[in-house]
Amino acid sequence: MNFTKRYIVEPGRKVSLAKRDPDDCAGIDSKKQARAILARNHDRLAKLQYLLYAENKRALLIILQAMDAGGKDGTIRHVMGPVNPQGCRVTSFKVPTPEELSHDFLWRVHEAVPPRGMIGIFNRSHYEDVLVVRVRKLAPRSVWSKRYRHINAFERLLADGGVHIVKFFLHVGKDEQLERLKARLEDPTKHWKANPKDFDERKYWGDYMAAYEDALSKCSTRHAPWFVIPANRKWFRNLAVSEILVETLESLDMQLPQAELDVSQIVVGDY
């Protein structure tokens, strides 16, 4: 099963989210089987991250977008957990500060892009500037409508500089989201996450889906593809994201650098 092919948004194609099933499991029906594949992917990811770091030639940027309770935090924890924290940086993009708002929308984002050898994870991203900003009319259409072009140019710039970009939209159904938001109210250990605004945002679900469809359709490119990950089942979401990351990193054909010195000439002194 090639997950990259199955879930990619083909560049230039229009996406219909209604036609993408958030319950899809690619024929994998046992959690046990999924857990075994995920464990193997953890090992592969850890080794690939080591190579990326050692090679020090390129970077990996993972962008995560989803509706509230869509599973961004869980994906980071369950998929990236075993990766060496030294080689990885997570950036969560919140409501912009007054200083951030006084710059162009990519200003705060550029600074967070991983340098060579590193993995960067965006928990939300510059796509909020064509999602929440568009749906909640935080900027006029004349402003946000130009941003798709700016985003494509920005991501092209990063790709030309050796940053490999993979973008995941974690696709949960509206009913599943409601269950998760309600679960936050029922579990005292999750109360801190409960936010009455999340329920209000559900009024705009259709507008959000339309905004996502536009962002996914206009901004999935060869150098920075979007993937729509079925995310109603957390175990499958983790499996699919881990598979695509492994497939992406393996396709880079990374090599350990040649040692510049002849290690056989090193005298091991026993002082």
Ligand code: AMP
């Ligand atoms: P959370 O991910 O639950 O911590 O919430 C972060 C909030 O910040 C979400 O409601 C986002 O929609 C909001 N946010 C992130 N980026 C932007 C942005 N560029 N403009 C407006 N709101 C944003």
Ligand code: MG
């Ligand atoms: Mg939230």
